[in-house]
Amino acid sequence: MQNRFLPYLLTLPSLFLAAVVIFWPVWDLVQISTHEVSRFGQLREFNDFANFAALAADPDFMAALWRTGQWTVLVVGGALLLSIPVAMILNTDFYGRGVARVIIMLPWAVSLTMTAVVWRWALSGESGMLNSALIGLGLIDHNIQWLASAETAFPMQVLIGILVTVPFTTTIFLGGLSSIPDDLYEAAALEGATSLQQFREITFPLLKPFINIAIVLNTIYVFNSFPIIWVMTQGGPANSTDILVTHLYKLAFRIGKLGEASAVSLVMFAILLVFTMIYVRLAMREQRG
Amino acid sequence: MSLAKWTVGLMAGMSMLAFAAQANAGEVRVTVAEYSAKTGPYFDSVKKEFEAANPGITVKFEVVPWDVLLQKLTTDITAGTNADLSIIGTRWLIDFVQQDVAEPLDSYIKPDFKGRFIDTFLSPSIMDGKTYGLPIAASARALYYNRELFEKAGIANPPATWTELQEDARKIKALGSGTFGFGLQGKEIETDVYYYYAMWSQGTEILNKDGTSGLGTPGALEAAKLYKSMIDEGLTEPGVTSNNREDVQNLFKQGKVGMMITAPFLSNQIKDEAPKLKYGVAAIPAGPTGARGTYGVTDSIIMFKNSKNKDEAWKLLNFLFTTEQRAKFTQGEGFLPVNKEEAKMDYYVNNADLAAFTALLPDARFAPIIPGWEEVAQITSDAMQKIYLGSAEPEAALKDAAAKANAVLKK
Numbered sequence: 017m018q019n020r021f022l023p024y025l026l027t028l029p030s031l032f033l034a035a036v037v038i039f040w041p042v043w044d045l046v047q048i049s050t051h052e053v054s055r056f057g058q059l060r061e062f063n064d065f066a067n068f069a070a071l072a073a074d075p076d077f078m079a080a081l082w083r084t085g086q087w088t089v090l091v092v093g094g095a096l097l098l099s100i101p102v103a104m105i106l107n108t109d110f111y112g113r114g115v116a117r118v119i120i121m122l123p124w125a126v127s128l129t130m131t132a133v134v135w136r137w138a139l140s141g142e143s144g145m146l147n148s149a150l151i152g153l154g155l156i157d158h159n160i161q162w163l164a165s166a167e168t169a170f171p172m173q174v175l176i177g178i179l180v181t182v183p184f185t186t187t188i189f190l191g192g193l194s195s196i197p198d199d200l201y202e203a204a205a206l207e208g209a210t211s212l213q214q215f216r217e218i219t220f221p222l223l224k225p226f227i228n229i230a231i232v233l234n235t236i237y238v239f240n241s242f243p244i245i246w247v248m249t250q251g252g253p254a255n256s257t258d259i260l261v262t263h264l265y266k267l268a269f270r271i272g273k274l275g276e277a278s279a280v281s282l283v284m285f286a287i288l289l290v291f292t293m294i295y296v297r298l299a300m301r302e303q304r305g
Numbered sequence: 306m307s308l309a310k311w312t313v314g315l316m317a318g319m320s321m322l323a324f325a326a327q328a329n330a331g332e333v334r335v336t337v338a339e340y341s342a343k344t345g346p347y348f349d350s351v352k353k354e355f356e357a358a359n360p361g362i363t364v365k366f367e368v369v370p371w372d373v374l375l376q377k378l379t380t381d382i383t384a385g386t387n388a389d390l391s392i393i394g395t396r397w398l399i400d401f402v403q404q405d406v407a408e409p410l411d412s413y414i415k416p417d418f419k420g421r422f423i424d425t426f427l428s429p430s431i432m433d434g435k436t437y438g439l440p441i442a443a444s445a446r447a448l449y450y451n452r453e454l455f456e457k458a459g460i461a462n463p464p465a466t467w468t469e470l471q472e473d474a475r476k477i478k479a480l481g482s483g484t485f486g487f488g489l490q491g492k493e494i495e496t497d498v499y500y501y502y503a504m505w506s507q508g509t510e511i512l513n514k515d516g517t518s519g520l521g522t523p524g525a526l527e528a529a530k531l532y533k534s535m536i537d538e539g540l541t542e543p544g545v546t547s548n549n550r551e552d553v554q555n556l557f558k559q560g561k562v563g564m565m566i567t568a569p570f571l572s573n574q575i576k577d578e579a580p581k582l583k584y585g586v587a588a589i590p591a592g593p594t595g596a597r598g599t600y601g602v603t604d605s606i607i608m609f610k611n612s613k614n615k616d617e618a619w620k621l622l623n624f625l626f627t628t629e630q631r632a633k634f635t636q637g638e639g640f641l642p643v644n645k646e647e648a649k650m651d652y653y654v655n656n657a658d659l660a661a662f663t664a665l666l667p668d669a670r671f672a673p674i675i676p677g678w679e680e681v682a683q684i685t686s687d688a689m690q691k692i693y694l695g696s697a698e699p700e701a702a703l704k705d706a707a708a709k710a711n712a713v714l715k716k
Contacts, residue, residue, distance in 0.1 A: 055379070055400045055403075055404050056379060056382040056383050057383030058383075140547070140552070141543060141544040141547055141548075142483075142542065142544075142556060143559070161543055161547050162547070163544070163547035164491075164545065164547035165546065165694055169547075249492075250492075252687075253492065253547075253690035253691075253693075254546075254690035254691045255687060256696075266683070268379075269375055269376040269379060270375075270683060271677075271679050272400065274379075
């Protein structure tokens with residue numbers, strides 16, 4: 017009898033902590049988003065989900081929702097595609113591997129906001145490094161105004177997003193790769209498998225759990241990522257690079273609509289929760305099968 | 306245990322935490338905006354001088370970057386952990402008054418104290434006959450022009466009208482070599498204000514007399530078309546929507562831009578960063594009827610209603626608004642004097658740049674005191690960006706923006 021309850025008893029303290037740091041804010045958000053709320057967060061009466069209705073009717077919110085999808089898929093996908101070969105190269109033994117690993121990891125050590133600030137300068141139209149480099153190389157003959165419109169700004173933001181996501185993803189994959197025993201490759205080589213076959217039959221399947229965890233963690237992280245877009249364009253011009261989190265920030269702290277902002281926040285929470293649950297389910301079923 | 310009880314319990318826990326963060330007796334906490342690198346050191350010296358003169362009172366300044374000030378205040382007030390005094394943008398004041406977090410200062414203000422201020426700058430902080438804030442920083446906008454580029458292009462005087470400004474910009478553009486006639490801001494804070502300069506010169510106001518948005522009027526359309534035509538003609542810097550105020554100021558400091566409209570603090574920056582730049586300051590160009598307008602801005606320092614140390618806080622305010630302290634702060638930051646005695650000092654009287662600004666004060670418009678102003682400003686900025694980018698026709702964009710703004714104004 018005692019044994020059955022002991023595990024629950026032991027998890028109780030952490031459950032309590034989780035309740036304070038997770039459930040309490042979420043409960044608060046639910047409260048704020050379903051009530052009239054003043055500029056400074058004082059709750060008024062219940063308002064029949066008017067905040068959610070306002071969101072559904074707001075084209076800027078719908079555009080930001082769609083763009084958040086693009087942003088997350090492109091950054092997470094791009095980082096994944098780039099990190100697998102990078103991790104495989106870094107996993108082989110070559111001269112200067114230590115230095116190469118440090119260089120790949122460096123972007124991780126710099127604060128995201130600072131990275132974004134530096135890129136904002138680099139992408140400046142008249143005095144930016146990128147334009148002068150491209151002109152110096154003879155690739156363009158006049159300055160490109162990178163951040164002036166979404167057509168150029170958003171792809172650059174995605175690229176920077178990928179750049180800063182690669183170190184973490186590579187680290188996960190390096191861990192995965194080092195767990196694959198070398199004799200598998202030796203045996204495969206003896207049987208005459210090409211390196212492509214080795215990748216498809218050995219590396220990729222054994223790396224899959226690590227890819228799954230990288231997808232889940234990166235999706236959560238990138239979906240909520242604020243600094244890159246905020247520092248470079250503040251979601252502009254004319255909200256054309258807004259993702260949900262920058263839209264939320266403007267709603268809450270520029271315009272003072274705390275109710276709608278909380279509603280956005282809950283929508284984001286729900287999307288991530290559903291995504292994570294479905295994905296983890298699928299991934300697990302696959303592994304069992 | 307019911308959910309409500311849980312909520313109450315947690316609230317009690319939270320408020321105990323909040324209580325722990327609250328000030329000790331005799332401590333005055335002040336949230337101040339960081340205007341420049343000089344702000345922090347100035348308030349450090351205030352702390353030293355004030356505490357030496359007032360034993361028993363300690364002062365704690367929290368210097369916050371301007372961009373996050375409203376966010377910090379919102380979260381602090383929501384949590385009940387706000388300071389005793391805070392600098393705020395005067396345009397936010399109506400929210401603070403409506404939500405009943407700002408303390409009226411009338412019981413503290415003696416006639417001689419009130420007499421220290423220039424009325425133009427004190428009046429925006431007065432609402433329903435009560436003074437809720439004191440103007441700690443004041444600023445207006447004027448036209449900066451690069452004398453060297455003007456000379457090279459053979460232009461004798463700064464432009465008096467927008468038509469002249471366009472001609473001058475053409476001449477400066479013709480100089481080639483990466484110079485641009487008119488610096489146009491198209492990003493971030495005050496993008497809407499940069500458009501109002503042209504709009505006011507058409508005789509259009511932000512709000513029509515009936516309280517609706519002025520964006521739907523013919524004057525507003527003329528102004529938007531003027532800027533758009535200048536962009537299309539290449540009279541502005543390229544990539545307008547990627548340049549915020551600082552970016553355009555930097556282009557001006559580098560001598561790349563012939564003219565731009567901005568605040569007096571650019572003079573201080575030029576003195577420090579580009580002392581060789583030859584420039585002048587002139588009035589904002591007028592429209593066809595001679596109408597013109599500049600943007601007047603004040604920041605106010607307010608006292609919070611829930612402050613426990615109001616008398617001590619008032620002592621500090623009294624100290625901050627002595628002529629000597631005002632002069633030190635205003636001159637360091639490059640603002641306009643708000644204090645009558647201060648304005649008579651040689652520093653201001655003999656300063657040609659500042660004279661141009663003060664001459665414009667009769668034409669100054671302050672941000673309208675309406676709830677939801679920030680949202681209207683955001684709507685206007687978004688519309689301007691669409692027009693500048695060419696992703697919407699001026700007429701359609703303004704009509705849409707006017708409708709949105711009117712919806713906000715009706716609330």
